[in-house]
Each structure stands twice: as structure tokens, then as C-alpha cells.
Amino acid sequence: MSEMNAGLDLNLLRVFLAIWDLRSLTAAGDRLGLTQPAISHALRRLRDRFNDPLFVRAANRMLPTDAAVRLHEPLDQAFGIINRAIQERVAFEPKVTQRVFRVAMSDVSEVIHLPRLMARLVRVAPLVRLDVVPLAVDSIVGAMRAGEVDLAIGYLRNLDGECLSKPFFEDNFVCMVRRDHPMGRSKLTKDNFVKLRYVHAGTSAPGHQMIEQWLAETGIKRQIAVRLGHFTVAPDIVRDTDLAVIFPEILARQLNTAKAFRLLTLPFDLPPAQIMVHTHSRFASDMGINWLRDTLVSMFAKTA
Numbered sequence: 001m002s003e004m005n006a007g008l009d010l011n012l013l014r015v016f017l018a019i020w021d022l023r024s025l026t027a028a029g030d031r032l033g034l035t036q037p038a039i040s041h042a043l044r045r046l047r048d049r050f051n052d053p054l055f056v057r058a059a060n061r062m063l064p065t066d067a068a069v070r071l072h073e074p075l076d077q078a079f080g081i082i083n084r085a086i087q088e089r090v091a092f093e094p095k096v097t098q099r100v101f102r103v104a105m106s107d108v109s110e111v112i113h114l115p116r117l118m119a120r121l122v123r124v125a126p127l128v129r130l131d132v133v134p135l136a137v138d139s140i141v142g143a144m145r146a147g148e149v150d151l152a153i154g155y156l157r158n159l160d161g162e163c164l165s166k167p168f169f170e171d172n173f174v175c176m177v178r179r180d181h182p183m184g185r186s187k188l189t190k191d192n193f194v195k196l197r198y199v200h201a202g203t204s205a206p207g208h209q210m211i212e213q214w215l216a217e218t219g220i221k222r223q224i225a226v227r228l229g230h231f232t233v234a235p236d237i238v239r240d241t242d243l244a245v246i247f248p249e250i251l252a253r254q255l256n257t258a259k260a261f262r263l264l265t266l267p268f269d270l271p272p273a274q275i276m277v278h279t280h281s282r283f284a285s286d287m288g289i290n291w292l293r294d295t296l297v298s299m300f301a302k303t304a
Contacts, residue, residue: 015042021142023061092287094125104152106205144280155207155273163278170272172249175264188264197223199245201231207273
């Protein structure tokens with residue numbers, strides 16, 4: 001039987017939807033855990049199946065053809081129906097399930113929440129596995145819609161009503177300096193804020209990116225002494241220098257149990273970052289996803 005007359009491989013459907021969402025073969029492969037050759041092979045099969053290029057390269061992006069545009073909505077709906085039908089009929093019992101959950105969270109959330117979450121899961125759901133993936137703001141809704149990510153934790157906006165979001169906690173940002181910093185017990189003002197020199201700590205946390213964008217848009221200049229690709233070493237640098245760093249308050253307090261730092265209120269009127277647990281409405285009846293979401297909320301929502 002030719003492929004045109006055979007049933008459509010659902011894995012090809014997942015590839016189509018990932019390329020549609022991300023407009024990149026490489027990014028689609030990363031989402032699905034497939035190599036570039038595997039994604040390219042799948043796209044060739046899709047092209048043969050539908051007798052159309054489906055996606056064409058333009059300025060480093062894969063743009064859909066008219067045929068792909070017509071296919072997208074019915075294929076997306078069909079994939080959703082299949083996912084719901086499977087999950088709604090699968091019993092979920094935490095103590096015996098061997099389910100793999102894919103959870104998107106920022107690097108900051110990994111530090112704050114993941115150790116305690118894993119300690120709980122080892123006790124109540126010992127055979128569950130978590131695959132933690134970065135919280136990619138631009139593509140997370142598509143990943144959840146396609147069932148590639150079960151749950152996301154973070155500060156996310158513009159979800160277009162597709163996601164069900166439960167409050168987790170609010171986080172503010174503070175300026176962290178060493179305990180014996182030369183500024184002494186002075187209150188942080190706009191004037192001495194710009195006089196400090198800073199560690200620019202890279203993080204995937206959307207809330208942290210929000211404040212960086214706000215500072216840039218308002219024209220507030222900082223003197224950057226060092227730029228880091230991640231945030232984990234920043235406290236060690238601050239502890240041994242007169243440099244400062246802007247950190248989420250919940251993380252700063254967790255790192256300051258030994259009182260090695262001063263946590264200074266920022267001299268700006270910034271709204272807090274509303275951290276929430278997000279799931280996709282397509283999987284609202286998935287008992288496993290609901291259980292994991294409720295576990296997270298019960299653990300952290302009142303104490304974070």
C-alpha cells in the first residue's frame with residue numbers, strides 16, 4: 001500500500017505541528033527530541049504524503065505554503081481529539097504510574113521548586129519521571145497545545161485564553177550586595193542605583209527578563225562589570241566584591257540564609273511578577289496533569 005493510501009503516522013503529525021509553531025526545523029527537533037536528519041526525513045515524508053512542499057525556507061524561517069495553511073487547523077484539531085481520547089481513558093494512580101511528565105520552568109524555578117518537588121514525588125509517586133525543559137516564552141503555548149509540554153511554571157502573558165492558569169506566588173525583585181558593602185545601611189535611591197556596578201546574571205526566568213526590558217525602555221543605565229550566561233555564580237561574585245546584582249526576591253532570600261548579603265528594595269514602582277502554573281485547556285480532563293498541577297500548588301502557593 002502506498003503512503004498516500006496508508007494511515008498517517010501520528011509522529012509525522014507532531015512534526016508538522018512543531019514546524020508550524022516554531023518555523024524552524026532545528027527548534028522543532030529540539031522540542032520533539034529529534035535530530036536534524038530525523039526532522040528533515042519526516043518533512044520529506046509529509047511532502048510526499050501531501051504532494052506539496054508544505055514549508056519553504058525564507059530568511060532563515062520555514063514559512064507555510066497555502067496547502068499547509070489549509071491543513072493546519074484540521075490536523076491540529078484532530079491531534080487534540082486523539083490526545084484527549086487517550087488521556088481521558090487512562091486511569092491515574094500516583095503510587096503505580098510510570099508516566100513521564102514534561103515540565104517547562106525557568107532556571108530560577110528549578111533551583112527554588114525542583115528539589116522539594118522531587119522529594120515529594122519520590123514518596124508519593126516513586127515511578128514518575130520528570131523531563132524538565134526550558135521555559136521558552138515564544139513557543140510554550142504551542143508546545144502545550146501539541147502535548148509536548150504538560151505543564152509550565154512562570155510569568156507568562158498573552159496566552160490568548162488557551163491555557164488554564166492557577167496562581168502560584170508573586171515575586172518582586174531586589175538589589176543584592178554583600179553585607180559589608182561600602183554603601184553601609186543607606187537606602188537604595190535612584191541616584192546610588194546608577195552609581196553601583198553590576199553583575200548581569202543571565203537567566204531564562206521571564207519575570208527577570210521583564211525587569212531588564214523595563215529598565216532598558218525607561219532609559220535607566222547600569223554600569224555592567226561582568227555579563228554571565230547563567231545566574232548561579234553571581235552570588236559568589238557579589239559576596240567577594242562591591243558589585244551588585246538584581247535578583248528575584250524569593251531566590252535572593254533563599255541564598256541569604258547565612259546573612260551574607262543585604263537585600264535592597266529597588267527605588268522604582270515595579271509591579272510584582274505573577275508566577276502561575278499553566279496547563280493547556282485541551283488537556284483539562286487529563287487526570288495526571290491535573291494531579292501534578294494540584295501537587296505543585298498545594299506545596300508552594302501558600303509558602304513561596
